[in-house]
Amino acid sequence: LAQGLPPLEQKDRYKVGFAQTESNNPWRIAETKSFQDVAGSCNWDLVYTDAAGSAAKQVSDVESMIAQGVDAIFLAPREEKPLVPAVMRAKAAGIPVFLVDRSVDPAVAKAGQDYVTFLGSDFVDQGKRAAEWLIENFKGDKGVIIELEGTTGSSPANDRKKGFDERIAQDDRFEIVASQSGDFARDAGRQVTETLLQAHPDMNVIYAHNDEMAIGAIQALEVAGKKPGEDVTIVSIDGTRDALQAIIDGKMGVTVESSPFFGPLACDTLKRYAAGEEIEPWVKVEDRIFTKENAAEHIDEAY
Amino acid sequence: MSRERSSAERGVLLQNPLSGISLRRHGGLIALALLLLFNIVFTRNFLHMQTLFVNVSQVATIAIVAVGMTLVIATRGVDLSVGAVMALAGALAPLIFMSSFGRANPGLGVALAIIVPLLVAAACGLFNGVLVAFLNVQPIIATLILFISGRGIALVLTNGNLQTFSNPIFSFLGTGRILGLPFQGWLALAIALFFAWLVARTLYGRYLLAVGGNETAAGLAGVPVRTVKIATYVISASLAGLAGLIVVAINSASDAARIGNLMELDAIAAAVVGGAVLSGGRAPILGAIFGAVFIQLVRYTLLANGFSDEVALIIKAAIIVFAVYLQQASRE
Amino acid sequence: MTTPLLRMTGISKAFNGVPALARAELAVDRGEVHAIVGQNGAGKSTLIKILTGVYQRDEGEIAFDGAPSTIASPREAQERGVSTIYQELNLVPLRSVTENVVLGYEPRTRWGTIDWRGAHRRTGEILSRFGVDIDVKAPLATYPTAIQQLVAIARAVSLNAKLVIMDEPTSSLDEREVEVLFGVIRELKNSGTSILYVSHFLDELFEICDRVTIMRDGRTVGVANIAETTKLDLIAAMLGRSAAEIQTAGMTELAATGDRSGELLLEAEGVATNRRLRNLSLKVRRGEIVGLAGLLGSGRTEAARAIFGCDKPTAGRVAMKGTAIDCPRTAISRGIGYLTEDRKAEGIVPELSVRENMTLALLPQLSRMGLVDKAREREIVERFIRSLGIKAAHMDQKVSELSGGNQQKVLLGRWLAIQPALLILDEPTRGVDVGAKLEIQAIIRRYVDEGCGVILISSEFQELIEGADEIVVLQEGESVRTVSNPGVTEDMLVHAIAQPKAKEVDA
Amino acid sequence: MLGDAFDLRTYTRQLGRSSTITVWIALLCLILFGLLRYDNFGSTYNIGSFLNYNSMFILISVGMCFVIMTGGIDLSVGSVAAFASVVAALLSPHGLWVALPGGILAGMAFGAVNAFIILVMRVPPFMATLATMLAAKGCALVLSGKQTVSVSWESNFTTLGMSSAFGILPWTILVTAIVVVAAWIVLEKTSLGRTVLAVGGSPDAAHLMGLKTGRAIAFVYLFSGACAGLAGVFLASGYGAGQPLEGVGWELAAIASVVVGGTLLTGGLGSIPATVAGALLFGLVFNILNFENGRGTISLSAYWQSVIRGGLLLLVILLQARVQSLGVRSKTS
Ligand SMILES: Nc1ncnc2c1ncn2[C@@H]1O[C@H](COP(=O)(O)OP(=O)(O)OP(=O)(O)O)[C@@H](O)[C@H]1O
Ligand SMILES: Nc1ncnc2c1ncn2[C@@H]1O[C@H](COP(=O)(O)OP(=O)(O)OP(=O)(O)O)[C@@H](O)[C@H]1O
Ligand SMILES: [Mg+2]
């Protein structure tokens, strides 16, 4: 086996820790639920902790899992850097760690060495794909973009901004005239859009870092008498049920999937690892892209 | 004798409205005027009906909660639970009108979806009030309990799920218009006027100020201290519940994890900028509305002029300090 | 002649445009006990606060100890050798007695930390000079007002100041403590310390002071050697009237007249509360003033609280016209009023106006369906401001801006306004000037003559003896005996108070 | 009835002692509960990591206790700790002896700003520190470029947060213990500490008594800032990153700890050891909830956890009220 990774014996039943970051949005809730569901089918005793948005608490949560002697830990890191100690301590205690949905600082901790693998998608890529869809599908000659950022300073917000902004800069039809935080929330997304609409009445594209803010933006547009989908193109990320419905209704252009359903993949990966298989350092989740063409087929799987 | 007459004359002088207008006395108003001026010059499309509309619709919830907060602060308390109570009320409403009963009786369903959450909110206020009035728990701590767990209860009720709906009658609370301005704006105004009248003209108002000013003395003068306190917390929570319903109605969605997040801070800031003193004994209700407008306008200004979130935080902090400073100076 | 220790000249001070002092003067010599007298609101306390840097003067000069004074804060005042006992007791109730005495001047150990043992001992020693022997480690708030006042005095005296200012130090002390205080003042004087002494008890001045400055309406209207003046002259100067005019009035206005066979108003029978009231029995009839006498801490205030329903009785019963009292609200609705002893903590609501303070207890009667009838309110307040002679700029002035004595009148007005059948007065004339005192006494008397009952608690024997029809004597929370007027003399009363417990009832 | 509620005399006599007892009893009960119910709850590993994590909360609670004793409040501690963690992380390449004082000074800078706004501009502490809470968060984000900031792993900076003195006692715990003892000595044994209490008890009186009230108030905010700064250094050093988004809700946790420890929010009374007990009590709840989830019988959702935490706070408060009234009764009978 790879250097230093703690082994996992093959057992019928595992005591598995899942260290969740927070539960204040539908995406996280769907992710947690996915783990809880799979715990039953995969024969796990799930030790679930919730760090309530604090990286430090999440490290402490992982430590309490270590103290309880779990067999393996699935960690959804709050942040890349501060969770490194949690990974290291688990490794020192001989417990294999699987990272879920976000990774930790690759400069300090390495897959296949300090932790088993990272299961997840690439936030930067999500932003980039949203930009690409926009570049391909935008009909007008001048795209005036308002960007609704996620929680200031959070890594998905930073990454989704980076991916989108870099890609869109390569096309001079587009200009981002305002970029403000809507805190990943519908209400804030709505209020920010209402305000920015006043300051930038000529805007015709909204890029939201998640679907909730996009829905809020749609509401703001409607109140202001604009037609979302016609006057204003909306691109977003996540793939929630409401977003798919908005796409079907023609109010939204695209949403790049960011699947929260890690449970089955986690179960599978754990089994493979216990069986002694070599695990690739990044178990990529194939994120689909939902548009008018396929939204109707997938709406029933959405959360 | 002669002295008496001259004191009376001085009284007249003091009450003379003209002698009252000075820079210091109206610091808050001047700050607001400066802010407006800045916007008129620098913010695009500021003098626009739609701007007024947006701001009124956004300020309404803060204003409503700030009115209740002002009353609580007047008793020397503070209510940290408003945000959580908003979430609780906001989570309940869709549960009710989307239940099978609510669907079967749409009219009654919506009525209940407004009344029941308000009652639950009032019950939260009762809980806070009883802790404060009967068990002498310090208000910050008493209301901290619901601050911590109120949102949790809302999340348990909804299983953490976002509830989305389309219900035009209920949504009127948040999206309706009267004379071109948002319904909730008129509602906030009506609430403010009502409570301003209540404080100025009624027994409750006088008792409120007495309890906040000197609880012991008030009790010895026959003021029903506990009743007054409990009533005040109930009012504050009920108003928060109403604000929660409005938020849910605007969004056509209820997200218990987010409704009313950090509302307590906005409401307290609005109350204090409006002239409330945390040591109790004053209840400037119209001031609270002024404070809410001020805070909303600061937010709008920073957003519309493209200040990034982190810089906006620093500027907002400076403006709050400055506004309270002016408020303070004008009182001394 | 040497330069005086303190000379204040041409001091003016206005609050919100309302002058409190207008070119006031004051000079205190070294080693003298100098009094300031004047009506309530004359500006005595303000003058003192300007000296100690609490307020900044608008104009005028101060020279202290031979140099122009630059004192800008109480701290500096203390450092320059001025220590002060302010009128509104300024101590920290939650902290221990020791801390209240030594704070800022704690004895230190070698390590620079506070030497608590030394501090407690020192505090004990200082207090024992005043004949007070208490647990100095207990929070100050656990002791009655009088003890707190003595603690304040002890602190001021222990600072080894050149000038000790005492603003109404005796207002809550009884005669014994006053004597002790005078002893201490004489000691201070002999050691060369000057004392500035403010009091409304003019008799005291003649006993202890050398010179007196008289103030009226913010002005200094005279300075006199005590030996060369009379009480009457002082009063005349204070009030700005002629001596002859004053002389016609008696010294207290309480003097009993009417018959005392009125209907029984209040009856307390073996009442005990868990605030150290152990066994109180008394009866009050219409048209009667019942005095409560006792030593400091004998439970007079506790008796009043029990009657008013503030403290739940653990034994016995209180009945007003046959019905029981269980809380202040019922007491008020049954027609009882209670003027408390501690004006600041239990009386005024400082943020509210004179008007709002005065009608606080009356409000239920002033309002219909929860709505306050403002016109009637103003009218009533107007009337009481006039009849009580309250000096306020206007009725909407904040009550905290009034002088102490005027605040007291506002509170008296609060209770008179409800037209109670029974009024409990705990030290009603504390801090009230002679003129006002007579007025208040006259008001009480008029009120009793109209057929109401009064329970009067006073540390001034004169007030009790002349005023009360019956005096119930308390010892350690028990009503031990009753003496009846006419015929009570000061000696008799002192005897009754001091005599060891043994139930007996005078005829 | 009014008597019970407003009897300051008996209240004060009882308050200090009985509330302190309540928090110790509650803490003891919780520890016993954990020891009896869960395996490994009492393991050195769990105790060590528990104390290590909670040392940050103990620090800010002690700072908060001083502020509250003056009748003030410091809502900025969480953001200030986050800000200090960013500063310390940025300084970490220069080693612990630069980053540690740097972080503490960063915290004290905000303490100084608080003191200035409160003392000079006379803005009430609640509003002043609410504003600096926003400002510190903004500064942390600006300084960090909205990213978590990696600390240097080459310098000795992480020694503080990740290793132990003499190989057994984590440095964080040791340092925290020293701060707690120092704070306790200042409060109980120095003029400054007593002035702090006096200022809280009655600000006017303290001023008229000639105490240096301004100095005491400035001190408590500086101290609270320093404690938050030190907590921020722990945060950076122990978790390998400066985190501008940390510290949310820390101020309320600290206030709750202080109050459960028997300190009056109106000032004038307070106990350092009981505050520490309060901080441990709240930390323990999280620890126990994590263990409870590990028993696999029920898997408590995060929402239930917050309901339970609120419930526990309620319980402690009810207990406190009960003990107080018992105390008052037994005292007087
Ligand atoms: N802080 C204040 N604000 C406004 N007015 C004040 C203030 N302090 C005192 N005054 C006014 O100044 C005048 C003098 O008050 P001061 O307290 O000096 O009287 P005094 O001679 O001490 O009376 P007393 O014997 O009742 O204590 C009063 O009319 C009072 O109302
Ligand atoms: N010298 C003392 N040492 C300790 N405690 C005292 C002392 N004097 C009074 N007390 C406490 O105060 C309690 C009652 O004080 P209270 O104020 O009711 O007395 P009072 O008779 O009303 O006197 P005052 O005239 O000062 O108001 C006593 O029961 C006692 O416990
Ligand atoms: Mg005076």
Ligand SMILES: [Mg+2]
């Ligand atoms: Mg008394």
